[in-house]
Structure formats: structure tokens, C-alpha cells
Amino acid sequence: MIKVAIIGAENVGKSTLMNALLGEKISEVSEVPGTTKGIIKRAFGKVKIPKTMKNPIGGVDELLLIDTAGLFDPEMELRGKVLSEEKFKALLEEIQGADIVIHMIDATKGLHRGMEKLHYLLKFRYEKPIIVVINKIDLVPREKAEELRLIVRKRLEQEPILLSLVTMEGFDELLRALGHYAQYAK
Numbered sequence: 649m650i651k652v653a654i655i656g657a658e659n660v661g662k663s664t665l666m667n668a669l670l671g672e673k674i675s676e677v678s679e680v681p682g683t684t685k686g687i688i689k690r691a692f693g694k695v696k697i698p699k700t701m702k703n704p705i706g707g708v709d710e711l712l713l714i715d716t717a718g719l720f721d722p723e724m725e726l727r728g729k730v731l732s733e734e735k736f737k738a739l740l741e742e743i744q745g746a747d748i749v750i751h752m753i754d755a756t757k758g759l760h761r762g763m764e765k766l767h768y769l770l771k772f773r774y775e776k777p778i779i780v781v782i783n784k785i786d787l788v789p790r791e792k793a794e795e796l797r798l799i800v801r802k803r804l805e806q807e808p809i810l811l812s813l814v815t816m817e818g819f820d821e822l823l824r825a826l827g828h829y830a831q832y833a834k
């Protein structure tokens with residue numbers, strides 16, 4: 649089972665992404681930050697693993713999607729309002745146990761400072777493969793989305809996927825990235 653954790657500040661669209669991937673309304677979505685209170689897990693599908701990767705026999709592996717509570721307040725460098733210190737720590741442990749992390753950024757808010765630090769910790773200390781997604785690009789002018797792409801490229805040292813879960817732009821690219829990283833999951 650390859651675990652895929654969807655993380656980000658409150659209200660970035662984590663649960664919307666979980667539902668879009670599953671094609672079902674599993675996780676509650678609302679415009680109020682702090683909707684998801686804990687950890688929601690659901691098997692997603694199967695990916696084919698080439699023989700040369702992961703194990704010598706190759707085969708198929710199942711993906712487990714993990715929707716998480718917003719880690720930070722969107723406006724401040726504070727932990728998410730529904731998370732006690734204990735829950736915050738438990739959530740970080742869950743994320744450390746994931747094979748792939750999807751770091752979601754809200755295009756209307758930009759890169760969150762707390763998430764930036766966590767990104768570095770996960771990438772360099774825990775060696776997690778991270779997919780960075782800038783969501784809600786339907787809400788900002790194209791130039792703003794491209795500007796954010798450059799900021800993310802520079803600050804997180806990787807190429808983000810520009811996504812809208814309203815128009816579904818970028819969704820295929822995200823699926824391809826998931827398939828790609830699943831091949832390398834330990």
C-alpha cells in the first residue's frame with residue numbers, strides 16, 4: 649500500500665482534491681477554514697509498478713489517500729485552529745509515515761511560511777517525495793499564477809503543478825505525477 653498524504657494550510661482544497669481523486673464525496677468540503685478535523689483515509693486505486701522498480705517481481709500496488717486537517721491558519725503562522733498541540737504532532741507523525749506527500753498551496757493566498765518550513769523538513773530530513781500543487785488557479789489572473797509558479801520554483805526548489813478543481817485544469821498532470829512517484833515509493 650503506497651500512502652499519499654494531502655497536506656496544506658486550512659481551506660486550500662485538500663478535501664476537494666481527495667473527493668476529486670476518488671470520484672465520490674468522502675471528505676467534507678466547505679468554505680470555512682478548519683473543516684477537516686483529523687485524518688481521513690481511503691484506498692484510491694492501483695498503480696502498476698515496473699519490474700525494475702520497488703521490487704524485482706514488479707506488479708501492482710494500491711494507493712491509500714490520506715486527507716488531513718489544515719496544518720496552519722491561512723493568514724498567520726499558527727497551527728490550524730482545529731488542531732491541539734497533540735493532534736498537530738499526531739498529524740505530523742502520520743505525514744512522516746506517508747510514501748508520497750502532496751503539498752497544496754492556495755493560489756489566492758500564496759506559499760504559507762509554516763508550510764515552507766515543513767516542506768524542507770519533509771524533503772531533506774525525511775526524504776519524502778513531494779508533489780507541489782498550486783490550487784484554485786481559476787480564481788487568479790494567469791500572470792499571478794505564473795508569478796507564484798516562479799516563487800515556488802525558487803523557494804521550494806521544485807516545479808509546481810497549477811491546478812483548478814473547478815475547471816480541472818492540471819488534474820491529468822497531477823495523476824501522472826502520482827503515477828511517477830508511486831514507482832519510487834519505498
Ligand SMILES: Nc1nc2c(ncn2[C@@H]2O[C@H](COP(=O)(O)OP(=O)(O)OP(=O)(O)O)[C@@H](O)[C@H]2O)c(=O)[nH]1
Pocket residue numbers: 656657658659660661662663664665676677678679680681682683684685716717718719783784785786787811812813814815
Ligand atoms: N474556485 C475554487 N474553489 C475551490 C477549489 N478547490 C477547492 N475550492 C473551494 O475551497 C473551499 C475549501 O475547500 P476544502 O476542500 O474544504 O479545503 P480543505 O483544504 O480541505 O480545508 P480544511 O479541511 O478546512 O483545512 C471550498 O469552498 C471548495 O469548494 C478550486 O480549485 N477552485
Ligand SMILES: [Mg+2]
Pocket residue numbers: 662663664675676677683684716717718
Ligand atoms: Mg478538509
